[in-house]
Amino acid sequence: MSEPIETHAVDVLVIGAGGAGLRAAIAAHDAGARVGLVCKSLLGKAHTVMAEGGMAAALGHVAPDDSWQVHFRDTMVGGKLLNNPRMAELHAKEAPERVRELESWGAVFDRTTDGRILQRPFGGHSHPRLAHVGDRTGLEMIRTLQDRAVSLGIDVFMECTVTRLISGAHGICGAYGYWRTTGRPVVFSAKAVVLATGGIGRAYSVTSNSWEYSGDGHALAYDAGAELIDMEFVQFHPTGMVWPPGVRGLLVTEAVRGEGGILRNRDGRRFMWDYLPEDRRGEYAATDEEAERWVRAASRSQPTDARRPPELSTRDNVSRAIYQEVRDGRGSPHGGVFLDISYLPADHVRQKLPSMYDQFKELADVDITKGPMEVGPTTHYVMGGIRVDAETGATTVAGLFAAGECAGGMHGGNRLGGNSLSDLLVFGARTGAGAAAHAAGFPGTPYLDPVQLRVAERELGEPLERLDGEDAYAIQRDLQETMQTLVGIYRTEADLTEAIARLADLRARWLAVRAPNGRAYNPGWNLVFDMRNLITVSEAISRSARQRQESRGAHSRVDYPDLDDRAWGGVNSVVHRASDGTMEVGTSPLVSMREELRALLGGAH
Amino acid sequence: MTGPRQPGEAGRAVTVVEPTEVTAASGPATAGQVIEAAVPAEAAGATATLRVFRGEAGQDTRFEDFAVPVQEGMVVLDALHWIQGNAAPDLAVRWNCKAAKCGSCSAEVNGHPRLTCKTRLSDLDLAEPITVEPMRSFPHIRDLVTDVSWNYAVNRTIQPFTPPADLPQSEWRWQQADIDRLQEFRKCIECFLCQDVCHVLRSHETERPFMGPRYLVRTAGLEMHPIDQADRRPYLKELGNIGYCNITKCCTEVCPEHIAITDNAIIPLKERVADRYYDPLRWAWRVLRGRLPELPVGRELPVFPGGQPPAASADPQADGSEAAGTSPPERRDEPS
Amino acid sequence: MTGQATSLRGILKPRGTAPTGAGATSRRDDWLAAPLNVGFWLAVLVLYATFSALVWEPVFGVAHEADGYLSPFYAPFVSGEGFPAWLSPALVTLWIPIGFRVTCYYFRRAYYRAYLADPPACAVGEPRIHGRYRMENALPFILQNLHRLFLYLAVVLLAIHWIEVVTSFFPASGARIGLGSVLLLADITLLTGYVSSCHSLRHIVGGRLDCFSCSTINRTRHGAWKILSGLNANHMVWAWASLFSIVLVDIYIHLLALGVLVDPAIRL
Numbered sequence A: 001m002s003e004p005i006e007t008h009a010v011d012v013l014v015i016g017a018g019g020a021g022l023r024a025a026i027a028a029h030d031a032g033a034r035v036g037l038v039c040k041s042l043l044g045k046a047h048t049v050m051a052e053g054g055m056a057a058a059l060g061h062v063a064p065d066d067s068w069q070v071h072f073r074d075t076m077v078g079g080k081l082l083n084n085p086r087m088a089e090l091h092a093k094e095a096p097e098r099v100r101e102l103e104s105w106g107a108v109f110d111r112t113t114d115g116r117i118l119q120r121p122f123g124g125h126s127h128p129r130l131a132h133v134g135d136r137t138g139l140e141m142i143r144t145l146q147d148r149a150v151s152l153g154i155d156v157f158m159e160c161t162v163t164r165l166i167s168g169a170h171g172i173c174g175a176y177g178y179w180r181t182t183g184r185p186v187v188f189s190a191k192a193v194v195l196a197t198g199g200i201g202r203a204y205s206v207t208s209n210s211w212e213y214s215g216d217g218h219a220l221a222y223d224a225g226a227e228l229i230d231m232e233f234v235q236f237h238p239t240g241m242v243w244p245p246g247v248r249g250l251l252v253t254e255a256v257r258g259e260g261g262i263l264r265n266r267d268g269r270r271f272m273w274d275y276l277p278e279d280r281r282g283e284y285a286a287t288d289e290e291a292e293r294w295v296r297a298a299s300r301s302q303p304t305d306a307r308r309p310p311e312l313s314t315r316d317n318v319s320r321a322i323y324q325e326v327r328d329g330r331g332s333p334h335g336g337v338f339l340d341i342s343y344l345p346a347d348h349v350r351q352k353l354p355s356m357y358d359q360f361k362e363l364a365d366v367d368i369t370k371g372p373m374e375v376g377p378t379t380h381y382v383m384g385g386i387r388v389d390a391e392t393g394a395t396t397v398a399g400l401f402a403a404g405e406c407a408g409g410m411h412g413g414n415r416l417g418g419n420s421l422s423d424l425l426v427f428g429a430r431t432g433a434g435a436a437a438h439a440a441g442f443p444g445t446p447y448l449d450p451v452q453l454r455v456a457e458r459e460l461g462e463p464l465e466r467l468d469g470e471d472a473y474a475i476q477r478d479l480q481e482t483m484q485t486l487v488g489i490y491r492t493e494a495d496l497t498e499a500i501a502r503l504a505d506l507r508a509r510w511l512a513v514r515a516p517n518g519r520a521y522n523p524g525w526n527l528v529f530d531m532r533n534l535i536t537v538s539e540a541i542s543r544s545a546r547q548r549q550e551s552r553g554a555h556s557r558v559d560y561p562d563l564d565d566r567a568w569g570g571v572n573s574v575v576h577r578a579s580d581g582t583m584e585v586g587t588s589p590l591v592s593m594r595e596e597l598r599a600l601l602g603g604a605h
Numbered sequence B: 001m002t003g004p005r006q007p008g009e010a011g012r013a014v015t016v017v018e019p020t021e022v023t024a025a026s027g028p029a030t031a032g033q034v035i036e037a038a039v040p041a042e043a044a045g046a047t048a049t050l051r052v053f054r055g056e057a058g059q060d061t062r063f064e065d066f067a068v069p070v071q072e073g074m075v076v077l078d079a080l081h082w083i084q085g086n087a088a089p090d091l092a093v094r095w096n097c098k099a100a101k102c103g104s105c106s107a108e109v110n111g112h113p114r115l116t117c118k119t120r121l122s123d124l125d126l127a128e129p130i131t132v133e134p135m136r137s138f139p140h141i142r143d144l145v146t147d148v149s150w151n152y153a154v155n156r157t158i159q160p161f162t163p164p165a166d167l168p169q170s171e172w173r174w175q176q177a178d179i180d181r182l183q184e185f186r187k188c189i190e191c192f193l194c195q196d197v198c199h200v201l202r203s204h205e206t207e208r209p210f211m212g213p214r215y216l217v218r219t220a221g222l223e224m225h226p227i228d229q230a231d232r233r234p235y236l237k238e239l240g241n242i243g244y245c246n247i248t249k250c251c252t253e254v255c256p257e258h259i260a261i262t263d264n265a266i267i268p269l270k271e272r273v274a275d276r277y278y279d280p281l282r283w284a285w286r287v288l289r290g291r292l293p294e295l296p297v298g299r300e301l302p303v304f305p306g307g308q309p310p311a312a313s314a315d316p317q318a319d320g321s322e323a324a325g326t327s328p329p330e331r332r333d334e335p336s
Numbered sequence C: 001m002t003g004q005a006t007s008l009r010g011i012l013k014p015r016g017t018a019p020t021g022a023g024a025t026s027r028r029d030d031w032l033a034a035p036l037n038v039g040f041w042l043a044v045l046v047l048y049a050t051f052s053a054l055v056w057e058p059v060f061g062v063a064h065e066a067d068g069y070l071s072p073f074y075a076p077f078v079s080g081e082g083f084p085a086w087l088s089p090a091l092v093t094l095w096i097p098i099g100f101r102v103t104c105y106y107f108r109r110a111y112y113r114a115y116l117a118d119p120p121a122c123a124v125g126e127p128r129i130h131g132r133y134r135m136e137n138a139l140p141f142i143l144q145n146l147h148r149l150f151l152y153l154a155v156v157l158l159a160i161h162w163i164e165v166v167t168s169f170f171p172a173s174g175a176r177i178g179l180g181s182v183l184l185l186a187d188i189t190l191l192t193g194y195v196s197s198c199h200s201l202r203h204i205v206g207g208r209l210d211c212f213s214c215s216t217i218n219r220t221r222h223g224a225w226k227i228l229s230g231l232n233a234n235h236m237v238w239a240w241a242s243l244f245s246i247v248l249v250d251i252y253i254h255l256l257a258l259g260v261l262v263d264p265a266i267r268l
């Protein structure tokens, strides 16, 4: 190292400026810590900005009988009881307070007629519960938090990617990264580090997620020795766009089905009738006529004795149904199925689904008030993540904390819509405070080990210096292809074993990857480090999926199609790095549930 | 299209054009042939030529031509991605969502400031090369990426949301009608296209800074908040220099969120500034009475202690006095 | 990004790479068409108005009134008594609508673009004539802030003008519905639309309120504001339509005065 590396000393370093990272930074700042906030893209562009539907909190403004107890039960049932019950409890209890706090920082939510925050219904929630702003709730949330953080004077390091965590005698004590604009390295010394880097969607070729979702936090934590749990649970949203190719995977909000959208296959058959689980069939309409009556009543907010249409089955079930129709050759021309809302009055559709109308009009030349959309499943969210302590967000490594989508445990085997945004706020705040407390108790100042810095530095330089080798885009294509075909909605032992072998192969290719043409804003070079993380995360997903020999929530095994409560109902999968550097996968018993919480689950357990 | 490929070896189809000769034709035919060899399957269909601005700040910049196979529904950002994956892995482009939601992918396509993820190739004339340039009003970094940090610096100078100190959030009530205006402003995705196109920022060197349309929109969202207590008019006039805007509406023309920036944010703010500084009636009043008349602006609060919304109130007169009863302290003047 | 700046001073925008000089742009479309078009029609209408108000009567002796119809340029009518003969009585009131239109937010945009080329079109370079750009921050353009003063006066004029239009249906010769009165009615309707869609009016009526639902009065003002906002969305259309209609009506009345046309009318 010829010249000294740019170094910043902070008490708490927050990696990631989405909802979770921003909320954690604000909490740590409020607790008196000096905070640094790092993000890969510009401030305010994090993935949270894309969230549409709303954030779930039992405010009880629309349904007065809603309570944290009901929200807790909905979350646990939705998560197939794999959730960390303490997290689900804290989430349900604290979400209302966090949402109100957002309003006091300037968020402008839609209103009820008596002037309070409006809430909308969503799949899996017993009551209308999602505080929202039209269909751009995430934007409102990130803008509010961003303005708050900026007005508090929190230091933000934009377009700066962290590639390594640095550990010392007292645990994690810093991070190494580079500025994307210049490619120059930067080092942070910190008494505590919070990971809030979001998800892993980029491992798949069809995804609703952005390029940022390369599982950096998962991989950084794994490399630092932390445990990842539940990695086999990747949520596939049933309705993403499938055509034109450029927008494949782009989300088609669940609200389309909520408003009465009907799914049909190539032959015009409303195939969801064939996929309703037998034990739940009674909750759904029996005929087209009854379903239509429900839609009519719902659009006028009137009570009805009709039961809901079959399209409103759970996300995992609808995804599987669409997948099977397509696989059996009954799909639409571009490999999806038809989602039709055009039988409703055009004005009504435009008013209820403004951004969907625009999205199809502008990107696909489809007028959804006149004809059907083509949709298919798309990778959406990862339930699995870094194992954390519910109270403080502490991981299994001292000094390292995690919150948001990259933390695991809160959502179990399947996340309910709207529970993520409130998760970001609740556990962002807790984790920020936890990290600040840890930093306050840190003895002395962090010591940055020069050996680790040099390793990190060399790693950055190598792809630039190699004279030949393939570029990282080729690896990305093959990785996405592997994950999409072998570790998708339906999984088998053979496919997963094959995937693990291919990933090992990709890792070997990665070691020889080349990225010429300098460091300054060179996406080909940046991609190299994203790929390393993605390969690690993909392996964790594949290994966890191979281990869990049952079908539960978002994880479906063709060779083990049933729920197996005896063998798998009581454990989380755990992945961690063995002392020889290989990935080790195992299980650990679920976090125990207090009796009074168990009682809340009632018949569900 | 798997397996190793050397950038610059195959698939790379580059013609260097001097920046001054933007319109000079430059052999896309040759370029097309090179691509064809690399990607036979796709080259069967139509191709588009993208003339992309390349280079690093401080060095010579140039336009390079890339022949890109056109797929149905392709947007300019897809074409740029194709170039990254097949011809120039180091092509610097900012993007995140690819769904017109994050405001990262701003650039100038054929001279028009646009989101590249929302600009369809089918809407452009493919017979000619499509020029893609970075946002020209900001300092250049590399290729299509510019340094927009100045915008964030401006944002920090705006006094944040300032609710009344003595009213807890649980007491706040307001109607959807009160916030419809604000929600339009809050749709902003901070793409900075309006800042880019605004001629004050683009073509003029002013003596004093101009905050730009994006931050006029943000300030409007705060000033018109039913419960906000701050008065940002001195800031708008003296520091943000709202007077530099000559309401020529280019910002409104480019806004991808279709915010009526000029009509709904800037002009109403100019009127609010005029309320305080240029109103002839108030001026006459001051001359006659030696003091400023009370302004109604900001003196009412949409708060109904005990949660009584105005609609629920039996006597229409009563809620007016209720509101008056909870008048906040005087508006704060100039932010520190 | 450290610390919190408290003022904008010292953070002038760093220079970009936009091409400079008149007309410098990468745009391929016909960006020159709009400013030329606007500039041409604005010039035609303004020149005609000047001619009609200052030249036609004093120099050519063509009356501004015929058959009980008063040219809108002279409305509301103030008798020219005590005026030197070469000075047109139109000037007594004409400065008000002129001031109103000159400071109108729409026309500002139109002539800044068309005549000052500031900017000629979006993302197009400007001529280097505006060395020091201060625009509405300094004289003379800071006076544009007086738009509301002209608005107050224009509303008064408009009311008087309405009375005149209505009385044009009842000239001394007895009630009639003439083409002239119909044209005058159409003209004043457009004029009323133009004034009602004014940005300043919209602001004064309701826009300046922060809370629309806070009191009965505010709710009423909100209702009015919503209506005016609807009109305001088409302010440009009102602005042009009312400008053209004034000129057309003025031409019609002058043609009557010249005896070229005879006003078709139903007399009651």
Ligand SMILES: Cc1cc2nc3c(=O)[nH]c(=O)nc-3n(C[C@H](O)[C@H](O)[C@H](O)COP(=O)(O)OP(=O)(O)OC[C@H]3O[C@@H](n4cnc5c(N)ncnc54)[C@H](O)[C@@H]3O)c2cc1C
Residues within 6 Å of the ligand: A015, A016, A017, A018, A019, A020, A021, A038, A039, A040, A041, A045, A046, A047, A048, A049, A050, A051, A052, A053, A054, A055, A056, A137, A138, A160, A161, A162, A163, A196, A197, A198, A199, A208, A209, A212, A216, A217, A251, A380, A381, A403, A404, A405, A406, A417, A418, A419, A420, A421, A422, A424
């Ligand atoms: C289309 C869509 C719609 C959705 N709708 C909803 C909804 O309606 N309701 C709901 O509850 N949830 C919804 N979700 C899910 C929810 O939006 C996400 O789970 C949530 O935003 C994740 O937030 P986060 O703070 O964990 O991460 P993010 O917001 O993604 O932030 C990650 C941050 O980490 C930074 N980062 C990552 N890696 C690094 C690194 N190596 N170095 C430095 N910085 C790094 C990134 O730059 C970014 O700032 C939706 C998701 C999608 C895709």
Ligand code: SF4
Residues within 6 Å of the ligand: B197, B198, B199, B200, B212, B213, B244, B245, B246, B247, B248, B249, B250, B251, B252, B262, B266
């Ligand atoms: S209207 Fe004002 S802010 Fe908008 S582009 Fe024109 S000068 Fe700039």
Ligand code: SF4
Residues within 6 Å of the ligand: B103, B187, B188, B189, B190, B191, B192, B193, B194, B195, B213, B214, B217, B251, B254, B255, B256, B257, B258, B259, B261
């Ligand atoms: S106001 Fe419109 S153009 Fe300006 S930054 Fe926001 S979204 Fe972009």
Ligand code: FES
Residues within 6 Å of the ligand: B094, B095, B096, B097, B098, B099, B100, B101, B102, B103, B104, B105, B106, B115, B116, B117, B118
């Ligand atoms: S990539 Fe997000 S707006 Fe274009």
Ligand code: FES
Residues within 6 Å of the ligand: C100, C103, C104, C105, C106, C107, C147, C194, C195, C197, C198, C199, C200, C201, C235
């Ligand atoms: S804004 Fe055009 S008349 Fe007032």
